[in-house]
Amino acid sequence: MKTIQVARPSMPDFEEYVAEIRDLWENQWLTNMGAKHTKLEKELSTYLDTPHVSLFTNGHLALEIAIEAFKLTGEVITTPFSFASTTQAIVRKGLVPVFCDINSNDYTIDTTKIESLITDKTSAIIPVHVYGNVCNMDEIERIAKKYNLKVIYDAAHAFGVTIDGVGVGNFGDASMFSFHATKVFNTIEGGCLTFHEKSLYQKLNSLKNFGITSPETVDYIGGNAKMNEFQAAMGLCNLKRVNSDIEKRKAIVDRYVELLGNIPGIKLVKPQSNIVSNYSYFPVLFDGYRMNRNEVCDILMQHNIISRKYFYPLISNYECYKDMFIFNETPVASYISERILTLPLYADLELETVDKICEIIIG
Ligand SMILES: Cc1ncc(COP(=O)(O)O)c(C=O)c1O
Known part of the structure; x- marks a missing residue:
C-alpha cells in the first residue's frame, strides 16, 4: 500500500497556477506588497469576514510581529498544548511564557484557570484555537478587559471557522492564521494577522519590511516577513477551492x-x-x-x-x-x-x- 500521509497540501491545477503567475514575467514585480499580495489581502478580508488582513511570509513571523506591534512585556499566558511556534514566538521576543492548563472537552485554554496565573508582569494572553476548536472567547475577553491585557489568538488551525456566523478572526486584538502547505488553506508557506484597529495596518507593513515607513524613514526595529507574489498567487488559486x-x-x-x-x-x-x-x-x-x-x-x-x-x-x-x-x-x-x-x-x-x-x- 502506498504511504498515506497525515496531511497533504491542496494544490490548484498546474495550468491554473501558471496562468496566475504569467504576468509576473511581464511586470517583474515579485515581492514587496505587489498586486497579487494586495488582491489576496482584499479577498481574504472578505472570506475571513474581518476588516483588516495583513499577509506574512509565514504564520510564525506574523505572531512574532504581532507581539512586537503590541509591545508586549514580561509574562504571556498561553497553553503548552500547541505547536512549537506559539511559545517559541513568545520566548524569541524575550518574554516569559506562563502555561495555563487546557480543558478536556475541546483542548483549548481552561479559562477558569487563567486569572490565578495573572501577575503584575502579565501583558497578554495568547490562546490557541487548537484543531480549529474555538476558545471560550467571551470569558477570555472579560478577563483581558478586567486586567487590561492584550489578546492575540493563535488561529493557525482555524481558517474559515465561524462562531454565530461571525469569522473567528474578529476577536481579541489580533488573530494569526497559518497558510502553511498542510493547512486547510495554503500559500505554500504563509500566514496573516486579522484585526480591527485600522492604524495597525501601516505599522505591520513597516514591521514586516525592516521597520521602513517611507523611503527615507525607518521608525521601527523591523525584520523581513513579507509574503512574495508567488505565494500570493498560490493563495488566489487555492482560495477558489x-x-x-x-x-x-x-x-x-x-x-x-x-x-x-x-x-x-x-x-x-x-x-x-x-x-x-x-x-x-x-x-x-x-x-x-x-x-x-x-x-x-x-x-x-x-x-x-x-x-x-x-x-x-x-x-x-x-x-x-x-x-x-x-x-x-x-x-x-x-x-x-x-x-x-x-x-x-x-x-x-x-x-x-x-x-x-x-x-x-x-x-
Ligand atoms: C498552532 C500553530 N501555531 C503556529 C503555527 C505556525 O505557522 P507557520 O507554519 O505558518 O509558521 C502553526 C503551524 O505550523 C500551528 O499549527
Whole structure:
C-alpha cells in the first residue's frame, strides 16, 4: 500500500497556477506588497469576514510581529498544548511564557484557570484555537478587559471557522492564521494577522519590511516577513477551492465519526455549538482502549499510514526550555498529550482509505 500521509497540501491545477503567475514575467514585480499580495489581502478580508488582513511570509513571523506591534512585556499566558511556534514566538521576543492548563472537552485554554496565573508582569494572553476548536472567547475577553491585557489568538488551525456566523478572526486584538502547505488553506508557506484597529495596518507593513515607513524613514526595529507574489498567487488559486475542500474534509470527518464514534476507550471531540468547523484535524484520544496511543500509531505505521502525536511532547517539556523556566503543572494537558493521535485528513483522502484506517484501529 502506498504511504498515506497525515496531511497533504491542496494544490490548484498546474495550468491554473501558471496562468496566475504569467504576468509576473511581464511586470517583474515579485515581492514587496505587489498586486497579487494586495488582491489576496482584499479577498481574504472578505472570506475571513474581518476588516483588516495583513499577509506574512509565514504564520510564525506574523505572531512574532504581532507581539512586537503590541509591545508586549514580561509574562504571556498561553497553553503548552500547541505547536512549537506559539511559545517559541513568545520566548524569541524575550518574554516569559506562563502555561495555563487546557480543558478536556475541546483542548483549548481552561479559562477558569487563567486569572490565578495573572501577575503584575502579565501583558497578554495568547490562546490557541487548537484543531480549529474555538476558545471560550467571551470569558477570555472579560478577563483581558478586567486586567487590561492584550489578546492575540493563535488561529493557525482555524481558517474559515465561524462562531454565530461571525469569522473567528474578529476577536481579541489580533488573530494569526497559518497558510502553511498542510493547512486547510495554503500559500505554500504563509500566514496573516486579522484585526480591527485600522492604524495597525501601516505599522505591520513597516514591521514586516525592516521597520521602513517611507523611503527615507525607518521608525521601527523591523525584520523581513513579507509574503512574495508567488505565494500570493498560490493563495488566489487555492482560495477558489477552499470551500469545496472543506466540504470534502467534512465528508471524511463524518466517516471517521461514523466508524469510531461509539467505541469504548476512543474519545472524539464533540462538535462545538454555534461553530461552523473547517474540519482541519481529526484528533482521537485513546483512553482505556485495548491499544494505547503509541501502539495505534505503530500499527498504522506498519501499514504505511502516518498519524501524528500532535501535540506530544508538551511544549513545557521541550529540552530548549529546561534551564530557562520553571513551568506550572498542567495535568490535563499532560494527560491529553500522552493519549492523543491525529489521523490522516486532507481534502483528497479517499473514503476507502478512511475505512481501512478505522479497520486497522478497530481490528
Ligand atoms: C498552532 C500553530 N501555531 C503556529 C503555527 C505556525 O505557522 P507557520 O507554519 O505558518 O509558521 C502553526 C503551524 O505550523 C500551528 O499549527
